[in-house]
Amino acid sequence: MLLALQSLAAYGSPTLRWGADPSGGAPYVYADPANPQTYTGFDYEFAEALARQMRMNAEFVPTDWESIVASLNRREFDVIINGFEPTEDRAREMLFSKPYYLFRLQLTVRKDNNLISSLQDCKTSGKSVGTLVNCAASRLLENGGYIVKGYQDPVGAYQDLELGRVDAVLMDVAAEMFYARRNPSLKPAGKPFHTGAYVVGIRKSDSLLASRINTAIDSLADNGTTERIFRKWQLWDDEQLKLRTKGAETYDMTSRTFNWTEGLIKLLKAAAVTVFLAFGAMIIAVILGIPLALGQSKGGRITRTLCTVYIEFFRGTPVLVQLLFLYFGLPVVGITLPGWLTAIVGLGLNYAAYESQVYRTAFQAVPERQWQVAYSLGMRPFKAFRRIIFPQAFRIALPPMTNDFVALFKDTSTAFAIAVWELATAYRELANATQSYLGIGLIVCLYYLAMSLPLAHYAHRLERKLQRKSTGILTSGTEQ
């Protein structure tokens, strides 16, 4: 019954399914703070108006900004309405409507920073600039040879600016107004610059839809609907009047060229970061796991409870959430770690919980009599542990530890969430730049395999070597 009604409605007036990323998406599209079940924003209102003008029903499909073009081409929705800028590289794989809004870019710095008043200052003094990944600003920065740090949403970018993890942030004025203008610890650096355009993104095969959308955009501009919407969001300026005069609008178009050699080198650098993260985190996990295991199996009641709480907390919550917590939550209490260190510490703390369980099982597998023999030979607990118990437990623990290390290796990919430029982040960025998810994906997989296979191989060899020692598979003496 419901289904029948739905299809009838769809037949009666067709649906315009439009995609946008609502996370950190204000004032474009975002969850209405007054009523979190619904969305609001100027793009939300514009999409509704556009659909109405075309005698269609608007249906909002939340998506991910970075891969929004790929999602469009996968037919998850029909059009992109998300402060979407036309770029030369995008033009190869999709159609753009005519502009419905002309935007500018604004550079923001910390209040106490008097050294940066333009983008050029960032370049000459080698300061890092944060921006949203895969947008006009990021293309501008990449082509200009700046030190760029890509973010998934403006919130993270401005927060890192406040915390000093990045020196400046370049963002569309709309986002800058909403997220930075009222922040007392930040200030605009210089005047807005670069005139860009927001357009509707359409699949290459939908040229009929494109012309219908263009007609509707003209009508909305002529009948004042567009002005009403952007005035409401305090984003209207005289620049927009150019859009009413057909053909008079001029805007700057950014582009991105992809150089395969450069891309592969970038991937190699990202792979090195991945290795660094994995080893750093494993060292923390391996060392911290020992006191946790001992505390849980041999400690007093309070120690035991504390260790158990730690272990269950880190095993029972997702590592991604833990990283976000460390990166964005800890600064609240005054601890600000850079992204790479957060990733190492976070993954290390998480895997320490797992390692402690590996150790605990391994320690328990060493007979109690081994402790007793050591004690009767005059060893104190610490020496007995270090010289007698630990080497035996290590041999038992090695195979599961190897497994964990390979898993940790792959889990370094969660660091993309806190803007660390490791292999998974590089994959997303480069695949977006080239729209070659398959080709770059295969290369990235090869990189991961090139790192994890030797690791597994060496661990296996070490295991066999240790095993020979105890089981005598290697018959060193033949005199028996």
Added chain:
Amino acid sequence: MITISGIGKTVGATPLLSNVSMEFPAGKILGVIGPSGNGKTTLLLCISGLLPFDRGSITIGVTSITAEESSLRSEKIWQFRRQSGIVFQHLHLFPHLTVLGNITEAPVHVSGKPKAVAEKEALALLEKLGIGQHRNKYPEELSGGEQQRVAILRAIAMNPEVLLLDEPTSALDPIRSGDVRNLLQDFAATGHTVVIVSHSVRFLRGFADYLAFMGKSELIEMNRTQQLLENPQDERTREFLHHSEMN
């Protein structure tokens, strides 16, 4: 010299040791006999300082511990543990160390003896027992009898006042057992005390200087080996000896 005065241990409602007292001179071998499950091994663990007891006290040479001290991790208990060396029934050699490593581990890392000296001494003992060629092998590459000799040497290497052996006959290698007997007798002859817990009267006959018979959790009687075997005072001792002779 070992002095045990009135020690007792109870786990739950089960008495493992009830008021056991004995005095035993240095330089001699004592065999502790009796049916399984009658507290022989418990007594051995208490003498070694590894198992706390509830009542009484134990003195080895000039070091002694009381029941209270036996359950505390105090400096005293560590000192007391140094007085004895123990060879468990299942030996429990260190599987990650070679034969030489097993024997020299404690002299080098506890007493601080130079490694070369410790190895030279260990090798001399290994040669004496005819297993010098196995010095670089790992325990699992050895036969049961060879493993036992290594375990004894590991305990002797720390030169304890008292050497404690739990059921050594289960691992003895008959061809070589003469060597082990000689080793233990030589060790006792240099002023040490050897205590052997065994259910095998045959093994202890003509080897142990004294025999102690343990009934249910208590010491029934103790005497010179020959006297105890030929003229047992207690009915329970007589019955046990009668049974073990038939085996």
